[in-house]
Amino acid sequence: MPLTTPGFGPFSAPHRAPWHTPSGLSAVLARWQADAALWRNVLLHEVLPPEPAVSLELPTLLAPAVRTALVSRGIERLYCHQQEAFALSVAGSDTVIATPTASGKSLCYNLPVLHALASEPSARALYLFPTKALARDQEVALHALLSDTGLQQGAITYDGDTPGDARRAARDRSALLLTNPDMLHAGILPHHAAWARLFANLRYVVVDELHTYRGVFGSHLSNVLRRLLRVARFHGADPRFIFTSATIGNPAEHASRMLGRPVALVSKSGAPRGPRRVMLYNPPVVNAELGIRASYIKTTVRLTSDLVKHGVSTLVFGQSRNNVEVMLKYLREQVQRDKGDPESVQSYRGGYLPEQRRAIERSLRDGQVRCVVATNALELGIDIGALDAVVCAGYPGTLAGLLQRFGRSGRRGAESLSLLVTSSAPLDQYLASSPESLLSGASEEARIDPDNVEILVQHVKCAAFELPFEDGERFGDVPPEVVADALGFLGEHRLVHKVTGGNGKAVYHWSSDAYPANNVSLRSIGWDNFVVIDLARDAVIAEMDYRSTHTMLHEQAIYQHFGEQYQVERLDFENHKAFVRKVESDYFTDAMTHVKVSVIEQDQGEPIEHAAAGSRLLAALGEVSVVEKVVGYKKIKFHTHENVGYGEVDLPEMQLHTSSLWLTVPEEVVLAQPWARPEVIDALRGLGHALHTVASVSLMVDPRDLGHTLGDRKDADGAPSKGVSAAPGFDPTIFIYDRMPGGVGLAPRLYEQRMPLLFRTVRLLHGCNCEHGCPSCIGPMLAAAPAGQAIPSRRHIALCVLSALGVALPN
Amino acid sequence: MDLRAKLARLRSMEPPAALFEPPPPPPAAALRSVNVSDDVLGRALPVVDVTPSGARADRIAKLRALIGEVAARYERRTPPPPPAANEKPPWSEVLTAHGPLHVHERYLEPDHHHGRAAVRAGACERPAALCALLRDPNFAAVDLTRALYLDTETTGLAGGTGTVAFLVGLARFDDGVLCVEQLIVPQLGSETPVLARLAERIAAASCIVTYNGKSFDWPLLRTRFVLARLPVPELPPHIDLLHVCRRVWKPRLPSLRLPDMEREVLCFEREDDLPGSEIPARYFEFLRGGSPDRLVPVLEHNQNDLIALSALLGAVLEHFDRARPLPHPRDALSFARLALAAGDLASAELFGDHALEHAETESDRFAALTFRAALERQRGDTPRAIALLSSALGCAPGPEQRAAVHFKLAKLYEHEVGDLARALAHARGTEPVEGPLLHGRRLGRLVRRLLRQDEAGSAGGT
Numbered sequence A: 001m002p003l004t005t006p007g008f009g010p011f012s013a014p015h016r017a018p019w020h021t022p023s024g025l026s027a028v029l030a031r032w033q034a035d036a037a038l039w040r041n042v043l044l045h046e047v048l049p050p051e052p053a054v055s056l057e058l059p060t061l062l063a064p065a066v067r068t069a070l071v072s073r074g075i076e077r078l079y080c081h082q083q084e085a086f087a088l089s090v091a092g093s094d095t096v097i098a099t100p101t102a103s104g105k106s107l108c109y110n111l112p113v114l115h116a117l118a119s120e121p122s123a124r125a126l127y128l129f130p131t132k133a134l135a136r137d138q139e140v141a142l143h144a145l146l147s148d149t150g151l152q153q154g155a156i157t158y159d160g161d162t163p164g165d166a167r168r169a170a171r172d173r174s175a176l177l178l179t180n181p182d183m184l185h186a187g188i189l190p191h192h193a194a195w196a197r198l199f200a201n202l203r204y205v206v207v208d209e210l211h212t213y214r215g216v217f218g219s220h221l222s223n224v225l226r227r228l229l230r231v232a233r234f235h236g237a238d239p240r241f242i243f244t245s246a247t248i249g250n251p252a253e254h255a256s257r258m259l260g261r262p263v264a265l266v267s268k269s270g271a272p273r274g275p276r277r278v279m280l281y282n283p284p285v286v287n288a289e290l291g292i293r294a295s296y297i298k299t300t301v302r303l304t305s306d307l308v309k310h311g312v313s314t315l316v317f318g319q320s321r322n323n324v325e326v327m328l329k330y331l332r333e334q335v336q337r338d339k340g341d342p343e344s345v346q347s348y349r350g351g352y353l354p355e356q357r358r359a360i361e362r363s364l365r366d367g368q369v370r371c372v373v374a375t376n377a378l379e380l381g382i383d384i385g386a387l388d389a390v391v392c393a394g395y396p397g398t399l400a401g402l403l404q405r406f407g408r409s410g411r412r413g414a415e416s417l418s419l420l421v422t423s424s425a426p427l428d429q430y431l432a433s434s435p436e437s438l439l440s441g442a443s444e445e446a447r448i449d450p451d452n453v454e455i456l457v458q459h460v461k462c463a464a465f466e467l468p469f470e471d472g473e474r475f476g477d478v479p480p481e482v483v484a485d486a487l488g489f490l491g492e493h494r495l496v497h498k499v500t501g502g503n504g505k506a507v508y509h510w511s512s513d514a515y516p517a518n519n520v521s522l523r524s525i526g527w528d529n530f531v532v533i534d535l536a537r538d539a540v541i542a543e544m545d546y547r548s549t550h551t552m553l554h555e556q557a558i559y560q561h562f563g564e565q566y567q568v569e570r571l572d573f574e575n576h577k578a579f580v581r582k583v584e585s586d587y588f589t590d591a592m593t594h595v596k597v598s599v600i601e602q603d604q605g606e607p608i609e610h611a612a613a614g615s616r617l618l619a620a621l622g623e624v625s626v627v628e629k630v631v632g633y634k635k636i637k638f639h640t641h642e643n644v645g646y647g648e649v650d651l652p653e654m655q656l657h658t659s660s661l662w663l664t665v666p667e668e669v670v671l672a673q674p675w676a677r678p679e680v681i682d683a684l685r686g687l688g689h690a691l692h693t694v695a696s697v698s699l700m701v702d703p704r705d706l707g708h709t710l711g712d713r714k715d716a717d718g719a720p721s722k723g724v725s726a727a728p729g730f731d732p733t734i735f736i737y738d739r740m741p742g743g744v745g746l747a748p749r750l751y752e753q754r755m756p757l758l759f760r761t762v763r764l765l766h767g768c769n770c771e772h773g774c775p776s777c778i779g780p781m782l783a784a785a786p787a788g789q790a791i792p793s794r795r796h797i798a799l800c801v802l803s804a805l806g807v808a809l810p811n
Numbered sequence B: 001m002d003l004r005a006k007l008a009r010l011r012s013m014e015p016p017a018a019l020f021e022p023p024p025p026p027p028a029a030a031l032r033s034v035n036v037s038d039d040v041l042g043r044a045l046p047v048v049d050v051t052p053s054g055a056r057a058d059r060i061a062k063l064r065a066l067i068g069e070v071a072a073r074y075e076r077r078t079p080p081p082p083p084a085a086n087e088k089p090p091w092s093e094v095l096t097a098h099g100p101l102h103v104h105e106r107y108l109e110p111d112h113h114h115g116r117a118a119v120r121a122g123a124c125e126r127p128a129a130l131c132a133l134l135r136d137p138n139f140a141a142v143d144l145t146r147a148l149y150l151d152t153e154t155t156g157l158a159g160g161t162g163t164v165a166f167l168v169g170l171a172r173f174d175d176g177v178l179c180v181e182q183l184i185v186p187q188l189g190s191e192t193p194v195l196a197r198l199a200e201r202i203a204a205a206s207c208i209v210t211y212n213g214k215s216f217d218w219p220l221l222r223t224r225f226v227l228a229r230l231p232v233p234e235l236p237p238h239i240d241l242l243h244v245c246r247r248v249w250k251p252r253l254p255s256l257r258l259p260d261m262e263r264e265v266l267c268f269e270r271e272d273d274l275p276g277s278e279i280p281a282r283y284f285e286f287l288r289g290g291s292p293d294r295l296v297p298v299l300e301h302n303q304n305d306l307i308a309l310s311a312l313l314g315a316v317l318e319h320f321d322r323a324r325p326l327p328h329p330r331d332a333l334s335f336a337r338l339a340l341a342a343g344d345l346a347s348a349e350l351f352g353d354h355a356l357e358h359a360e361t362e363s364d365r366f367a368a369l370t371f372r373a374a375l376e377r378q379r380g381d382t383p384r385a386i387a388l389l390s391s392a393l394g395c396a397p398g399p400e401q402r403a404a405v406h407f408k409l410a411k412l413y414e415h416e417v418g419d420l421a422r423a424l425a426h427a428r429g430t431e432p433v434e435g436p437l438l439h440g441r442r443l444g445r446l447v448r449r450l451l452r453q454d455e456a457g458s459a460g461g462t
Helices: A022-034 A064-072 A080-090 A105-119 A132-149 A164-172 A181-200 A215-234 A251-259 A296-309 A321-337 A354-366 A399-406 A426-433 A435-439 A453-466 A480-492 A546-552 A667-672 A677-699 A746-752 A754-767 A794-804 B003-012 B055-075 B119-123 B127-134 B137-141 B192-203 B213-227 B241-249 B258-266 B276-287 B292-320 B329-341 B345-357 B362-379 B382-394 B399-417 B420-427 B436-461
Strands: A042-048 A055-057 A077-079 A095-097 A124-128 A155-157 A176-179 A202-207 A240-244 A264-266 A276-281 A285-287 A314-317 A345-348 A371-374 A389-393 A416-421 A496-500 A506-510 A530-534 A539-544 A558-561 A564-572 A577-583 A587-608 A617-637 A643-648 A654-664 A706-712 A732-738 B092-096 B099-108 B147-154 B165-174 B177-184 B207-210 B238-240
Touching: A022 A296, A022 A416, A042 A435, A055 A080, A064 A105, A064 A132, A077 A080, A080 A095, A080 A105, A080 A240, A080 A264, A095 A105, A095 A251, A105 A124, A105 A132, A105 A202, A105 A240, A124 A181, A132 A155, A132 A176, A155 A164, A164 A181, A176 A181, A181 A202, A181 A215, A181 A453, A181 B213, A202 A215, A215 A251, A215 A453, A240 A251, A251 A264, A276 A435, A296 A314, A296 A321, A296 A371, A296 A389, A296 A416, A321 A345, A321 A371, A321 A546, A321 A558, A321 A587, A345 A354, A389 A399, A399 A435, A426 A435, A426 A677, A453 A480, A453 A506, A480 A496, A480 A506, A539 A546, A546 A587, A546 A617, A558 A577, A558 A587, A587 A643, A587 A654, A587 A706, A617 A732, A617 A746, A654 A746, A667 A677, A667 A794, A677 A706, A677 A732, A677 A746, A677 A754, A677 A794, A732 A746, A746 A754, A754 A794, B092 B192, B099 B192, B099 B292, B119 B147, B119 B165, B119 B292, B127 B137, B127 B241, B127 B292, B127 B329, B147 B213, B147 B276, B147 B292, B165 B192, B165 B213, B165 B292, B177 B192, B177 B292, B192 B213, B207 B213, B207 B292, B213 B238, B238 B241, B241 B258, B241 B292, B241 B329, B258 B292, B276 B292, B292 B329, B329 B345, B329 B362, B345 B362, B362 B382, B362 B399, B382 B399, B399 B420, B420 B436
Parallel strands: A095 A240, A095 A264, A124 A176, A124 A202, A155 A176, A202 A240, A276 A416, A314 A371, A314 A389, A345 A371, A389 A416, A530 A577, B147 B207, B207 B238
Antiparallel strands: A042 A276, A055 A077, A496 A506, A530 A539, A558 A564, A564 A577, A587 A617, A617 A643, A617 A654, A654 A732, A706 A732, B092 B099, B099 B177, B147 B165, B165 B177
16 A cells, blocks of 8 residues: 555555666666757757876774774775865864765864864863754764764753753763754753863764855854854853855855855865766746746656656756645656656655655665655755756756756765756846856855844844853854943843953853743744644644745645645734635645835945936935735636636735945936836836846856845835835835845845846847747746737836936947 | 945834834735736726825834733733832842852741641651652652752743853751742853852752753753853752642643642632733833832742742642642542552552542442442452443443443453353443454354353253
């Protein structure tokens, strides 16, 4: 009997060895190449040659016990990056190892740690992983390594699920502690006196998957590390840090910013890699007028089912949880039609409970499951064994993200396939127009802002709870004057109390009965997860973060879980609970969000002059308040993807203070255009869309880190409304804002580059082949023109407006 | 924007509420949903603006109100009086080797009663009772006259390094007199004299007595020693009365807080006791220049806690030794079980009989009967055990319990008495306890034995 829900009930499918015969892959390729209609859309087909290993002898100063352990596992040589990392760490340097996925990074940090344990029995080390699942995986690996070395010290994972006696053992005896940032922040640091033995002997801190700590989360972690260093110093230790990161554009800079001091970089990988076939498939245009392409989701399903039919183990990455569930449904149906076992296709996403995820990983390793559809949860290095193919449905937004996903295939050294199916989203099409950039090796940078004021003050608060602050004390690399200001701010709110000692020095003590770490969430400047409760079984089936809850768990939404549909009957906002009931529906829902931006303060601004009379485009930079509200949803039928209805949603707004660039078009320019005002406004809205695309590319940022909207800079009141009012005196303003609360420095850089940004946008619009506008340039037209009516091209209108403002390509 | 400038702006803006409290649920949407229609292109038609005017001002007002509510919680019920300058505190300042020690002392004569219990009862010699109640024979050698009673008042309940024990309450016996010594932390960061005195007292004590000290007070104090960079004192045996009270009173009482125990066991009702939740605020108020007199209720609360500890310890020990009127039947049964676990069959019997005689409900009676039966079995008095169990059958609260009694009787009849017929009769009712497989085996065995017995009987008869 096939299972519907892995993890509940025994696996009754017979155990099969993973079947990775290359002939499966060649057969599929041959088939595809033979299909001219299909092959026409393959815009990139490169075979990257295999890379040989670059290895060296085991280091001479490696402790004998560790050497024995390595040799007993068949490791007689180290890859060059492992060797380099070891040498740097042992010499006392903080290091960051930024080599591709599956290059043996864990040995880069385990070797120095084990070496320290062998040389100094009371030494301790702390390992930080982004998720509990990863930590527990590494614990298993570490136990095996430790037992091979014959060392007596132990390793324990300390997280919310750790039972009481294990917690005591972790504090008193265990040499290696594996945990995650949230636990460190709320469970360990505020109780550091009970962990005195750990901190007093702390030699190494290992931070894995550093690239996942960007934006808000990364800024929080940086402050948690500041607190960690402070506590360690109190207990007399000065640990070295070992970071690992997947390939990003600025690993050394990111790590140094994270730690607040310089970090040495190891980036050249010595790990071998088998030949990799990289392909890009761009679904063809099916409606030239509107610029609409064939569904990338269905295309992915079709290509994947070919792979699965030929026994090629495949990992499919979707852009969103919704996409994953939709693809899972379609894939299972297709596999069933092909006389395969639909249960051999499983989905995997972060909202699943831990036991379910573990079960899927196991069955992938064992070969019972041939295809997994996932969001980026599997980007994290959970060991899933060898896969022959990775298919990305839609471009994940960054080259770094794409390469990490591609890195999941071909672990055994056999030939593998990395396939990207591009959607009609602008960035995807940008990439499709120059597919060689997939192979360029360029990668986006990770950005954090550890000195973001809201985040910093939260952590100074937590730090004051941990240890009193002395006058003139720094906080990491934050200078004393700023710390004093922050403490003064907290003092005004009676959270700290200043005491002047006999020697005239002031000390700031925590003076409240609250426990600050509980109110600080590292993932946001705000609120926690919601739980999803199945009414029929009265059980929690999943969790969801605050933001996604608005778009996926509003009342009447169809929530998809493991390929089944549930309808949200009630959303208890205050208690963070969503109540769902299983339904059989033929549609899914897609939420509609409205955004309203209002200016708080302008920092800089100046007009962009036009040679001729008067009309000017005003560009400015400053602080804004962004309010997002989910106002409704569309019902979309499965398979046909037609729109079969709407519904309204009543949810509170999500508010964000951040920095933004804005461009204001004076009303007289709008009125001077030969088209109706609403059409001009609409074209300007599309212009914002184009600017957003160009901005993401030029800043090498994930487009999700930026937001854009059209508003009126004078209009500071009111909720996001459906449309921009047509009242006179309204100057349409395009906002491009930094999506991280407080801003992470993107908007100022955009403002600096505003002229190149505008010109590149003009070039993009000029160069596009669509008639009225398409997703790649100005944004799609949403419906066909009524018969007989000619509608003006959005693209054309936008170009005219820009030209009237003096922004045009030189002739 | 410069960091300092941003901080300055943070001050002038409405501060994010999340800075101070668990963020309040976002205010209910102050906006009506906008009824808008689309044209075919999905573009908005020009719409009458229906957003309420001044909505932003409303939002600010709401946020401010929420923050105000939160801040008001810190103010408690009565607004603090203006700070009194140079007011002399109601405790004394003593110079010690580690600096000035702020201490309040009180002495209670040997006869002082806390409710219906004499305070000096704690300084008794009842080693057997003590070991039985603590379920630990190692307490036999502990000299309760040199016990140290300990209770702290803290700046919060969450524990962790930011929680300060600003009042360390100690009590010990000196020649029959109970000396209550309360050590006060006069200013944050000046804990060393208090901790040093505490360490001295611990070193001189034979054991420490607390209420929930194992989970709360001691870990907190240990943290304070670590943070003050003082060596952590080694603790002598630790008597946590909460654990004792749980063992005796949990079956009967819903709440085991110290004031509830005071009321139930000692018949002492506190008057005008300061609620525990207000204690941290009183201390912070004092720190910020408030009058030291405002701390007096805290000191009184703490004194009551300490005195209650001694009286309660004494009362429980006396209960166990039956030096007090016999307790509620359900309590008696708890005592009986403890006595049995400690190997004191005689006491177990006495308590068991008392429980049986005064049982108020059917289930109490049942519990008492089965307990006494178990005792008789241990003593070897099978007939009496059987008699008790048979009575228990009559008042079994449910089928499972009834089956359990059948199970015991079946075994007794079969193995001790040899009455196979009766054994079989009872065996028929044991399935809920044994499960079908074992039940079947038992029946089978009994039937076979009965047959053999009959055959032997008839063979003998011929």
